[in-house]
Amino acid sequence: MPNIAIADKEFSLFLPAEKIQQRIEVMADLLNNELKGHDLIFIGVLNGAFMFAADLLKRIQINAQVSFMKVASYRGTTSGLNVKRLIGLNEELKGKTVIILEDIVDTGKTIEDILFQIKGFRPSEIRIVTLLLKTDSYKSEIKIDYVGFEIPDRFVVGYGLDYNGYGRNLRNIYVMEGEKS
Ligand code: IMP
Ligand code: MG
Numbered sequence: 001m002p003n004i005a006i007a008d009k010e011f012s013l014f015l016p017a018e019k020i021q022q023r024i025e026v027m028a029d030l031l032n033n034e035l036k037g038h039d040l041i042f043i044g045v046l047n048g049a050f051m052f053a054a055d056l057l058k059r060i061q062i063n064a065q066v067s068f069m070k071v072a073s074y075r076g077t078t079s080g081l082n083v084k085r086l087i088g089l090n091e092e093l094k095g096k097t098v099i100i101l102e103d104i105v106d107t108g109k110t111i112e113d114i115l116f117q118i119k120g121f122r123p124s125e126i127r128i129v130t131l132l133l134k135t136d137s138y139k140s141e142i143k144i145d146y147v148g149f150e151i152p153d154r155f156v157v158g159y160g161l162d163y164n165g166y167g168r169n170l171r172n173i174y175v176m177e178g179e180k181s
Pocket of ligand 2: 045046
């Protein structure tokens with residue numbers, strides 16, 4: 001089924017589940033090698049990163065804590081509205097290596113806000129992992145340390161990513177039809 005409909009929009013297959021899993025395996029290998037000896041906490045950004053976090057973390061073989069935080073910044077298909085804090089962090093992050101897990105980085109506004117919040121807890125180091133990066137629309141100076149796939153500025157859905165709340169449960173990632181950047 002290459003095409004699917006969600007609400008009023010058509011989407012076509014963009015990244016099949018197998019390709020996503022292969023890439024996650026490579027990313028996990030890299031993290032397992034580079035983070036040995038760190039006092040680690042992974043922080044998944046809800047809702048979108050729940051699936052990516054689950055699949056990636058199953059492949060992490062070093063000792064680590066896992067937590068989640070929730071922010072909201074999106075209305076429909078337009079990015080960059082208010083970034084809201086919904087669920088904060090209460091873990092002790094001081095002196096730890098924090099690894100932020102994101103589903104997608106678009107303009108970078110959300111990740112800037114998250115970074116600002118996490119820095120306030122005085123961790124020793126913060127690294128950012130995102131499954132998807134919209135390279136052309138990224139406007140921040142912040143370095144994204146690990147990127148799964150660089151994608152064009154098109155609206156995607158599935159594998160945690162939603163269109164008006166729908167599509168998060170899909171195992172593939174789909175791109176909106178008839179939409180140009
Ligand atoms: P940014 O603040 O512009 O980087 O936007 C990041 C947030 O916008 C992500 O955490 C997503 O929630 C949302 N977002 C950006 N692009 C897409 C997309 O193509 N599909 C679904 N959500 C998106
Ligand atoms: Mg997100």
